[in-house]
Amino acid sequence: ILSKRIVVLSGDGIGPEVCQEAVRALKAVADKFGHDFTFDYQLMGACAIDATGDPLPEATLDACRRADAVLLGAIGDPKYDNNPSAKVRPEQGLLRLRKSLGLYANIRPVTAYDRLLEHSPLKKERIQGADMVIFRELTGGVYFGEKGRNEDGSAYDNCTYSRFEIERIAHRAFQAAEARRGKLTLVDKANVLETSRLWREVVQDISLQYPKVLVDYLFVDNAAMQMILSPKQFDVILTENMFGDIISDEASVIAGSLGLLPSASVGDETALFEPIHGSYPQAKGKGIANPIATILSAAMMLEHFGLQEEAKSVRKAVDNALEQGVLTPELNAKSPYTTEQVGSFVAYGI
Amino acid sequence: ILSKRIVVLSGDGIGPEVCQEAVRALKAVADKFGHDFTFDYQLMGACAIDATGDPLPEATLDACRRADAVLLGAIGDPKYDNNPSAKVRPEQGLLRLRKSLGLYANIRPVTAYDRLLEHSPLKKERIQGADMVIFRELTGGVYFGEKGRNEDGSAYDNCTYSRFEIERIAHRAFQAAEARRGKLTLVDKANVLETSRLWREVVQDISLQYPKVLVDYLFVDNAAMQMILSPKQFDVILTENMFGDIISDEASVIAGSLGLLPSASVGDETALFEPIHGSYPQAKGKGIANPIATILSAAMMLEHFGLQEEAKSVRKAVDNALEQGVLTPELNAKSPYTTEQVGSFVAYGI
Numbered sequence: 075i076l077s078k079r080i081v082v083l084s085g086d087g088i089g090p091e092v093c094q095e096a097v098r099a100l101k102a103v104a105d106k107f108g109h110d111f112t113f114d115y116q117l118m119g120a121c122a123i124d125a126t127g128d129p130l131p132e133a134t135l136d137a138c139r140r141a142d143a144v145l146l147g148a149i150g151d152p153k154y155d156n157n158p159s160a161k162v163r164p165e166q167g168l169l170r171l172r173k174s175l176g177l178y179a180n181i182r183p184v185t186a187y188d189r190l191l192e193h194s195p196l197k198k199e200r201i202q203g204a205d206m207v208i209f210r211e212l213t214g215g216v217y218f219g220e221k222g223r224n225e226d227g228s229a230y231d232n233c234t235y236s237r238f239e240i241e242r243i244a245h246r247a248f249q250a251a252e253a254r255r256g257k258l259t260l261v262d263k264a265n266v267l268e269t270s271r272l273w274r275e276v277v278q279d280i281s282l283q284y285p286k287v288l289v290d291y292l293f294v295d296n297a298a299m300q301m302i303l304s305p306k307q308f309d310v311i312l313t314e315n316m317f318g319d320i321i322s323d324e325a326s327v328i329a330g331s332l333g334l335l336p337s338a339s340v341g342d343e344t345a346l347f348e349p350i351h352g353s354y355p356q357a358k359g360k361g362i363a364n365p366i367a368t369i370l371s372a373a374m375m376l377e378h379f380g381l382q383e384e385a386k387s388v389r390k391a392v393d394n395a396l397e398q399g400v401l402t403p404e405l406n407a408k409s410p411y412t413t414e415q416v417g418s419f420v421a422y423g424i
Numbered sequence: 425i426l427s428k429r430i431v432v433l434s435g436d437g438i439g440p441e442v443c444q445e446a447v448r449a450l451k452a453v454a455d456k457f458g459h460d461f462t463f464d465y466q467l468m469g470a471c472a473i474d475a476t477g478d479p480l481p482e483a484t485l486d487a488c489r490r491a492d493a494v495l496l497g498a499i500g501d502p503k504y505d506n507n508p509s510a511k512v513r514p515e516q517g518l519l520r521l522r523k524s525l526g527l528y529a530n531i532r533p534v535t536a537y538d539r540l541l542e543h544s545p546l547k548k549e550r551i552q553g554a555d556m557v558i559f560r561e562l563t564g565g566v567y568f569g570e571k572g573r574n575e576d577g578s579a580y581d582n583c584t585y586s587r588f589e590i591e592r593i594a595h596r597a598f599q600a601a602e603a604r605r606g607k608l609t610l611v612d613k614a615n616v617l618e619t620s621r622l623w624r625e626v627v628q629d630i631s632l633q634y635p636k637v638l639v640d641y642l643f644v645d646n647a648a649m650q651m652i653l654s655p656k657q658f659d660v661i662l663t664e665n666m667f668g669d670i671i672s673d674e675a676s677v678i679a680g681s682l683g684l685l686p687s688a689s690v691g692d693e694t695a696l697f698e699p700i701h702g703s704y705p706q707a708k709g710k711g712i713a714n715p716i717a718t719i720l721s722a723a724m725m726l727e728h729f730g731l732q733e734e735a736k737s738v739r740k741a742v743d744n745a746l747e748q749g750v751l752t753p754e755l756n757a758k759s760p761y762t763t764e765q766v767g768s769f770v771a772y773g774i
């Protein structure tokens with residue numbers, strides 16, 4: 075019997091709806107396997123700004139620090155998007171949370187589900203069998219470098235990477251590659267950027283410790299093309315923060331729906347799990363949001379807890395929903411199920 | 425009768441082969457329309473390093489400065505790619521050339537050719553009718569910011585943008601949008617980067633001068649996804665240097681072959697025209713390189729000279745090659761034509 079404290083940051087838009095279904099799945103796991111999971115709901119994002127003026131209130135951060143894991147729905151509200159001069163933005167809360175919790179490795183598995191191939195914009199023969207994991211550095215680079223305005227009105231963003239920041243995520247990526255098909259692709263822009271050249275040096279050095287892993291290097295522009303031309307070539311992709319943001323969202327098209335893709339953001343102390351989709355405010359409250367990405371994020375949380383059997387039972391229940399077509403409208407236009415129906419079907423199958 | 429001095433930088437790999445065919449097309453135009461084009465061949469890239477130690481010798485830069493336009497094949501050699509400590513790299517020549525000639529706007533049209541839809545990795549219904557132009561800022565941003573190593577071994581790359589740098593390319597992009605379908609999409613990361621917020625401010629300001637243009641703002645991660653999910657939504661895309669590098673290479677998959685896509689890099693003084701593909705060293709000398717991207721780059725050069733009729737006749741000849749299947753192996757596996765055969769067919773049709 076395991077006892078785990080999980081902080082839930084439902085966030086904005088469809089965040090609360092999808093979190094509810096992931097929590098339902100986690101409760102079903104606790105019931106079936108006799109674990110004790112407690113859920114502590116805290117504010118983050120636009121809802122936190124509305125309530126407290128701060129996208130990441132102290133109380134939320136404290137709760138996350140004390141938790142065994144964090145489940146995040148989605149944050150963001152259009153009222154902040156086209157307002158470049160807004161002083162407080164929901165995203166700041168997310169970035170501060172990642173940094174404060176030391177979540178340096180964002181891990182995004184991308185799989186082409188056989189049953190959903192027709193939903194991808196890519197031709198079937200290109201994606202069938204595609205199965206990769208993207209390791210994106212999450213607490214460094216241009217996201218967290220100095221930024222601001224100069225006196226002449228120009229703006230700047232600085233990107234820095236230390237050896238240590240590269241090493242710790244590189245080791246995780248190499249270990250994942252060892253446990254998978256043994257290939258690691260570093261995505262960088264070493265023909266232009268000094269930080270990329272450092273990434274290449276460090277990865278070349280570390281690769282000596284993983285003789286079974288084949289290392290490949292791709293420039294990010296080429297990678298953006300290869301991701302669509304031949305996604306099956308990828309096993310583990312390792313990249314820095316900004317490139318990872320772009321490449322991993324691009325890779326999501328392979329799965330046929332953003333609503334299927336989970337992610338884990340891990341550090342040495344704790345970990346956060348969230349779907350890769352956004353807060354999708356237009357869909358809020360309509361029951362059309364796909365909860366599977368969040369449920370699969372919960373499965374990654376279980377694996378993080380060392381609960382492999384439990385995670386498997388969640389994955390099986392999700393596979394069953396895919397198999398039976400118990401899916402939200404974007405994947406089953408003919409006889410769609412609601413967010414809650416999909417979540418209940420999965421929970422019931424655990 | 426027009427008299428024009430064109431510098432040809434054939435470069436490395438397949439560069440010389442494809443340049444030869446573009447020059448053939450330009451000579452056919454000169455013959456037919458009675459213009460006087462002179463071609464001045466100069467060294468740049470790996471071949472220039474081999475010959476002079478410098479990827480952009482003074483003589484080359486001088487010749488480009490005095491020319492009416494520059495035609496570039498491709499540069500790059502694998503011997504420099506996985507050697508992060510190489511002191512001299514072919515790419516440095518290209519970057520220095522862009523900066524020295526003030527080529528601040530890289531313009532890349534991307535079209536889904538009806539006859540080649542089957543060659544795209546994307547499903548036909550997603551791309552049929554897609555037709556966009558990407559305006560990538562080319563002489564600023566992280567490419568040209570300060571970069572280096574700190575004493576502690578960390579590396580840095582700084583990104584800076586001034587209002588002026590954004591304004592001059594934004595005006596070009598808005599003008600293009602006015603002359604096309606009237607939509608401009610700014611791709612940035614304004615939820616994280618200060619430079620992106622400046623881009624958004626400047627574009628919002630400038631948009632007031634172009635009331636007929638509808639302006640849309642997309643975060644780069646979302647844009648990387650939208651480019652594949654629904655490319656038809658795009659008309660003119662405007663973006664900074666690094667994002668443009670990634671997004672425009674990604675967009676190339678829509679056309680079905682990299683070998684079809686031309687580009688222009690223009691400044692206030694001169695302009696450079698090049699295919700977007702690389703030097704493809706594995707294909708060198710085999711006669712399998714597609715010359716169409718370079719020939720269409722020559723057509724853009726003619727338009728730049730104000731020779732609309734002449735450009736049209738080149739485009740028509742290219743369309744005819746596509747129509748008749750006079751194409752290199754990647755687009756016509758069954759009865760492929762050589763680089764020279766495709767080039768001759770086009771030149772003959774002018």
Ligand SMILES: CC(C)[C@H](C(=O)O)[C@@H](O)C(=O)O
Pocket residue numbers: 165168169319615616645
């Ligand atoms: C919301 C935004 C700041 C964030 C990022 O860029 O990291 C998001 O796009 C993501 O990938 O989690």
Ligand SMILES: CC(C)[C@H](C(=O)O)[C@@H](O)C(=O)O
Pocket residue numbers: 265266295515518519669
């Ligand atoms: C070769 C490289 C420096 C260059 C760039 O990144 O600009 C290339 O990818 C391009 O897009 O022209």
